[in-house]
Amino acid sequence: MDETDLLNRIRHHPENFSEVFSLYYQQIFGYIIRRTGSFDDTADIAADTFLKAFRNINNFRYTGISVKVWLYRIATNEVNLYFRHKQKHNSVFERMDIEDNTIFKNYIADDRIEIESELRRHEQFLSVQKELKTLPVKYQEVIALRYFEGKENKEIVEILNINEGTLKSLLSRGLEKLRQKCNQF
């Protein structure tokens, strides 16, 4: 798909932003929950990520990166803020008018049940995630992108806006720290 075409269509008709949602929401939601492990915080952070993306999509055309990388970048910043402040994310849902709030809450409840059950099926992942969350965010973000999301170095340096040398050094030091914490399995 031609992203320039999509961006132009969004500029003229903002409702076309729903295409960005269809393409990337599930992926970004997955990335956030694999970092936080909390459904409620993930729902808030993901909504905030897409709200910020929607409000800034017209400025995005000068960056030279893909929409996907840009969304990962916003999501990473939001997750890092969540970890740095060590507090519950302010609910973006309270700032929005949801057309039918009861149906929306039911959908959220259904999604929560399904995702929490999916999380419980991956015990080893949850143990690693628990230890990873105790490391500084600079290590969390590179390890999560590399090993949870399976991203190549080229894409990680674009998402984090760092050079490859820095990435390799952060990965190496982060892995060693995580290994020491996880040495029980």
Added chain:
Amino acid sequence: METQDFEKKLSEMTKPEMPQLKHENMLANAIINARDKSVVSWWWLSVPVFIILMLMMKSTFMPVTTLISNMHELESSQKYMSLIFFLISPVVLIIINVASIRKIYLLSGSPKSFHFLGSAWFNILIISVSILILIIYSL
């Protein structure tokens, strides 16, 4: 456990996958229809703008006065009000708008070119006017 073995384990362990999310479409609609609920009302900005415009008009239509003399006249009669209008307000506006430009820059994906400043033209205009007011007030 060696780091390489650990790395292999991390790559090979199963990770939770996301199903199709039921709330996705409703959230997309809510975001597209969301209105920016800013805590700063633009009406507050109209007060210092009104004062400045009033002084500019006075200096234009009264030949013996200038903008600087009118500002200092107001300062002598309304010391605290003039401090708020010509010193505190511009400084606050500069801080708010610099923060706003930084936010636009970060959310735009930290672009390497300066083209994105076109998106922040209003913030740049407010900063320029605020600096001008501070300069005139300090003369």
